[in-house]
Amino acid sequence: MENASKSPLANEPLLRIEGVSKIYDGHIKAVDQVTLNVASGEIFALLGGSGCGKSTLLRMLAGFETPSQGRIYLGGTDITELPAYQRPINMMFQSYALFPHLSVSDNIAFGLRRDGMAKESIAERVEAMLKLVQLSQYGKRKPHQLSGGQQQRVALARSIAKQPKLLLLDEPLGALDKKLRVSTQIELVNIIEEVGVTCVLVTHDQEEAMTMATRMAVMSAGSFLQVGSPKDIYQQPNSRQVADFIGSVNIFDGLVKENHTDYVLVQCADALLRAPSNQACHLGMAVGVAIRPEKMALSRKKPTAKVNHVAGVVVEMAYFGAHTSYHVKLASGKVLQVQVQSQADEDNADLSWGDAVYASWGDSAMVLLTQ
Amino acid sequence: MASLMQSLKGSTPAWLTGRRLVIGLPYAWFLILALLPVLIVLKISLSEMQTTAVSGMVSWQGAWPQIKIDVSSYLFLAFDELYLLTYLSSIQYAFYTTVICLGLGYPFAYFMARAPKHWQALLLMLIMLPFWTSFLLRIYAWKTLLVNNGLINSALLALGWIDSPIEMLNTPFSLMLGMVYSYLPFMILPLYANLSKLDGRYLEAAADLGCHPFKTFWLITVPLSKAGIVAGCMLVFIPAVGEYVIPELLGGPNTLMIGRVLWDEFFSNNDWPMASAVTIVMLLLIMLPLTIYNKLQSEGRA
Missing domain, CATH: 2.40.50.100 (RNA polymerase II/Efflux pump adaptor protein, barrel-sandwich hybrid domain)
Known part of the structure; x- marks a missing residue:
């Protein structure tokens, strides 16, 4: 492990966050000195209550906020100052932010058109994306004509259509009702794994983080309390706060x-x-x-052990x-x-x-x- | 108190309660103050002018009512080129006014909607401020500014930028200036109301998908503010077509606008049926495209 961190060129993680802070109004630390590596192919969850800084961190990865301190590297390239529209990172927004005036197909094609892709290739890709999220019949519909679960799938299709290096999910299942959430979790992970995209997701729901993530960080007051696999964190919490938060x-x-x-x-x-x-x-x-x-x-009977x-x-x-x-x-x-x-x-x-x-x-x- | 309410409740007829009253009042208002006058105007337009009054439409021959419809005003309207030209020129002026108001108003509303919250209230105040002064006074004020020995020409002459005063008053320029000046707030307000509600996440989503901010404006902001654009354009275009005061005070004798023709027919020629026919045709000219547009809109949404 130590060797890996000492030779960054040989074993550069896909995403490297180095001492990133976001300070508002000169003293409010929304994110405080966060350092994190995410390897290619991981599904990494940022878990925490509201106001813990997880969304601010995600927005800095997307490029909607600029860190006050620290650097962010993607595949070894410093992207800290890169504007959102130039980053090979796509995000699935909390309540999807599907363009209401565009059809499902046009929503998915939006990012591809900006890349100047050929018309036939765009049509092909859109078709493939619709098939991937099982909405082939719905390409011509407007977002408001779809159910919540269908909108969620369109949002996913739109965010992976450009084959981003990094996919960001902001409370991906937050807008769905509980019953739908459980089945969608599995479906979502299956699609992400099928596409093979590295993923950082933000959630306040520990069950969601545990089922979806390969690794996760528990956040509070702008910094990480513990980083590890869901199993490690559940079995070996390192503090009262983490033990209390998870399960x-x-x-x-x-x-x-x-x-x-x-x-x-x-x-x-x-x-x-x-x-x-x-x-x-x-x-x-x-x-x-x-x-x-x-x-x-x-048991009703007193155990024999002393402890x-x-x-x-x-x-x-x-x-x-x-x-x-x-x-x-x-x-x-x-x-x-x-x-x-x-x-x-x-x-x-x-x-x-x-x-x-x-x-x-x-x-x-x-x-x-x-x- | 409770017993008073009780007795009041008891005395109210059943049909005049709550819901019906709330829905009924605007309808009654519309019927009496909008639809009825239009019907009266329509009736006058189909009547004959007698020396001082309009002839009755219905006359009685024994037990049989005789309805006399006189379409001569409409025929005259159709065959006299002057009216056609005036309609066209009115629509043209109204169209230019709308386009210029949109061009000026959109950026204004856009930046207003994006200004810090405490600035927005102030900017909104500034837009409303002219309404505290009479419309007529404001147009007169423009007259004194634009006239040959007015403030603007004097200033330009004093600066030595021009040798002789620029003829500004009573030209198409002064007319357009007055129209745009007067109607700009009616464009800005609905646009501002619309743009300030625009969800910032759509802009972020566009940026996230690789769209440059300039392109985002045309691909996302403008289409999503369509309702505001349509509302603003209607609020400017419709009254601008029939505008009377501004062409009268700033437009000079040569500007053809239907409002002035109306005035002349009513008060100079004293030909009420003709004036009413001009009004009805103008109403149709404005209403028809609007109705078609609304129909297309609702079909497109269904």
């Missing part, structure tokens, strides 16, 4: 009681926890221990079909979320409101959070 999580606060090379003992209000160690922690340090709800088990279990009372339960979700109130007043697979739940079939239970989990289910 549901239970976090126990406690003090490090024993610090060993392969594990640490953390004393919490409700239990003694034995978690995998973390280089940054030291004896007596105040830490958080994160456990995902689906990694816990519920990694808590006692509580069921205060809430909801059946979701594939799994059942419980809220368990602990002695300290903390409410734990526990998710149990329905098959594994036969022992607990008669669990009900007000029952006393034990929640337990293995060592590897925990992540020690030092920040």
Whole structure:
């Protein structure tokens, strides 16, 4: 890995963002010293709440905003100052921004015509694009005559028609209703992979980021909290904020009681926890221990182990079909979320409101959070 | 209070409530103040002029009403070249006024819509400001500016740029100046209203697809502001065709405009049927293209 970053010519990433900041009115840092490499063929997601700077970063890649500091390189070329209309980058806009006065075909052909492509080649390409997004019958329609899902596909076709080096997606599924979103996610990824275009997408929906991206960055207050594969970030969040943002999580606060090379003992209000160690922690340090709800088990019987279990009372339960979700109130007043697979739940079939239970989990289910 | 409302409610006839009233009022207004006068004018145009009054259209022969329609005014209109020339020249002046207003108004509205928000209110104020002074006064003011010993000629003479005053007043130039000056706000306002609503994302999308800003203007901004252009052109063209005051005060005796012919027929010749026929034909000349345009528009959208 280190070698790769030291020899940029041999292994230049497709997109290189170097210390980019965007400062408004002299002091408001929308994007703060962001550095990132995106390799060719990746689908990279920028995930964060509103106002975290993800859209500003995307707009700087598209060329609609100029960075206050830092450089952006595409395929080794500095594009920081290049105007939007000269960048080999295309974007699919949040609510599509399809030209309302042009037909679907003319929308898709718009970018190709600007390149001075021959008429026959344009017609061919438009035809191929329509086929790719399964809208061959709709070329002559106006955007307002299409459904939301169809408009989304036209927007995608328009943004990949020019075969850009980099495709930007701004909340690609944000305007669709929930049911359509799930099927469209998969369809979208299939098309992107079929075309083989490198992709940076912006979303506030962690599920969307997890399903679509090969790698992602969690953003907050203009900078990256963590960059990694969806699995890494879900399993090994590096901070409370990331753990909290991605999926549901239970976090126990406690003090490090024993610090060993392969594990640490953390004393919490409700239990003694034995978690995998973390280089940054030291004896007596105040830490958080994160456990995902689906990694816990519920039982009426007290577990035999000395660590990694808590006692509580069921205060809430909801059946979701594939799994059942419980809220368990602990002695300290903390409410734990526990998710149990329905098959594994036969022992607990008669669990009900007000029952006393034990929640337990293995060592590897925990992540020690030092920040 | 509640009981008062109750009693008021009780006393209102059923047909005069809420919805009907709201829809009915504008219709009533239109019928009484627009359609009815036009019908009266139409009636007069088909009547015969008697020394001081217009003849009645319906006369009674026993129990049978006799309707007398006199189309002589229209025949006269069709065969006298003067009227045709006046119509053409009116339409020509109105057309040039519209084109110049569009040429001047579009950039104005465009930059106004793109100005910072706090500037926009001020610019809008400046456009409305002339309306605080009487239209007639403003046209008279132009007269004093353009006349041979007026401000402009005096200034040019004093600067030594010209040797003798330029004949400006009572020429087609002064007429066009007055028309464009008067109608420009009616072009700018609908264009501004339209352009300020233009979604910036369309411009970004065009740039993103490799379109140069100049080209984006013609390919995206102009087509998307079509509704504003049409509204502005109608607001300028229609009243400009029938304009009377500006040609009378700035146009001189040789400018042929239908408004002045109308005035002459009504008040100099005292020929009301002729004047009414001129009016009806003018109305048709303006309405027909508009109706056709509207029909095409709605068909194109369906």
